Amino acid sequence: MNYENAVEARDFINSRAGKKIGIALVLGSGLGGFAEELDEKVVIPYEEIPHFALSTVQGHAGQLVVGDIDGVTVAVQQGRFHYYEGYDIKQVIFPMRVFGLLGVKNAILTNAAGSVLTSFKQGRLMLIRDHINLMGVSTLRGENDERFGPRFPDLTNVYDVGLQEIAVQEAHKLAKQRVKDGLDKKRAPILRRGVYCALAGPNYETPAEVRLIRMLGATAVGMSTVPEAIAARHQGIKVLGISCITNLAAGITNQVIDHNEVMETGERVGEKFKALLRRIIRRIGNKKQK
Numbered sequence: 646m647n648y649e650n651a652v653e654a655r656d657f658i659n660s661r662a663g664k665k666i667g668i669a670l671v672l673g674s675g676l677g678g679f680a681e682e683l684d685e686k687v688v689i690p691y692e693e694i695p696h697f698a699l700s701t702v703q704g705h706a707g708q709l710v711v712g713d714i715d716g717v718t719v720a721v722q723q724g725r726f727h728y729y730e731g732y733d734i735k736q737v738i739f740p741m742r743v744f745g746l747l748g749v750k751n752a753i754l755t756n757a758a759g760s761v762l763t764s765f766k767q768g769r770l771m772l773i774r775d776h777i778n779l780m781g782v783s784t785l786r787g788e789n790d791e792r793f794g795p796r797f798p799d800l801t802n803v804y805d806v807g808l809q810e811i812a813v814q815e816a817h818k819l820a821k822q823r824v825k826d827g828l829d830k831k832r833a834p835i836l837r838r839g840v841y842c843a844l845a846g847p848n849y850e851t852p853a854e855v856r857l858i859r860m861l862g863a864t865a866v867g868m869s870t871v872p873e874a875i876a877a878r879h880q881g882i883k884v885l886g887i888s889c890i891t892n893l894a895a896g897i898t899n900q901v902i903d904h905n906e907v908m909e910t911g912e913r914v915g916e917k918f919k920a921l922l923r924r925i926i927r928r929i930g931n932k933k934q935k
C-alpha cells in the first residue's frame with residue numbers, strides 16, 4: 646500500500662464522484678445508517694476501488710458513499726477495515742491515505758465502544774479527547790513516505806481541540822432542540838469527554854483487562870479508530886472522534902457482551918447520533934466557507 650496505490654485509488658474516486666470533498670466520515674458498528682442521509686449520493690463498493698480491501702464484519706456495508714449533507718460534501722466510509730480482520734495495518738489505514746490525497750481536511754471517526762466506568766452507561770456518546778494504543782501495532786511501522794507525513798509525527802493533539810469545541814456546542818444545542826421537539830422530557834447531556842483505549846480484538850476483554858484499562862485512565866475500550874486517527878494526523882488531517890457506548894465493558898456488570906447487543910445499541914442511538922453528526926458537518930462546512 647504505497648503512495649502510487651493511493652494516487653490510483655484517488656483518481657478512481659475522483660472519476661466516479663468528481664466533487665471536492667471537505668470531510669471524511671468513518672462509520673462504526675451499527676452506525677452505518679447515516680450514509681442514507683446524504684443527498685446526491687454516489688455509492689462506490691470497496692471492491693471497485695483499486696487497492697481497497699473488503700469489509701468482512703457483519704454490520705459493516707463495505708462501500709464508500711460520496712454526497713452532501715446540507716450542501717457540505719462528505720465521503721463516508723460505510724464500513725471500515727479492522728486490524729482483527731487480519732489485514733496488514735497499511736490496509737486498515739489505506740482509505741485515510743486516499744482521503745488525504747483527495748484533499749480532505751477534516752476526518753470524523755466514529756466507533757462502538759464499551760464503557761469501563763459504571764457511571765457511563767450504554768446509549769451515551771463519548772467525545773474522544775485522547776487515546777491509548779494497546780493494539781500492539783503502530784500504524785506507521787515500516788518505511789515512511791514523506792509525501793504522506795514525517796517519520797516521527799507528534800501526537801500531542803490527535804483529536805483537534807477546535808473540532809471538539811464544535812462538537813460540544815452542537816451537542817448542547819441538540820439537547821435543547823430535543824426538549825423543544827418533545828423527544829426528551831428534560832435536557833440530557835449528549836456528549837461526555839473521555840479517553841478511548843484501543844485493543845486489537847476480536848475477542849472482547851477479560852474483566853481483569855478492563856480493570857487494568859480503567860486504571861490506565863481510559864473511559865472506553867474498542868477495536869478501531871486509533872490506526873486511522875494516527876494516519877490522519879500524520880497527513881495533517883484534523884480528527885474528531887466520537888464513540889457510541891454500546892455496552893459496559895466485561896466485568897463492569899454481570900452481563901456478558903454480545904455483538905448483536907453492540908449493533909442494536911448503535912442503531913437505537915442512531916437518531917441522536919445522526920442529528921449530532923449532521924450539525925457538526927454543517928458547522929465544519931460553514932467555517933471553511935467563511
Ligand code: HPA
Nearest residue numbers: 757758759866867868894
Ligand atoms: N470492548 C471492545 N470493543 C468494543 C466493546 C467492548 O466492550 N463494545 C463495542 N466495541
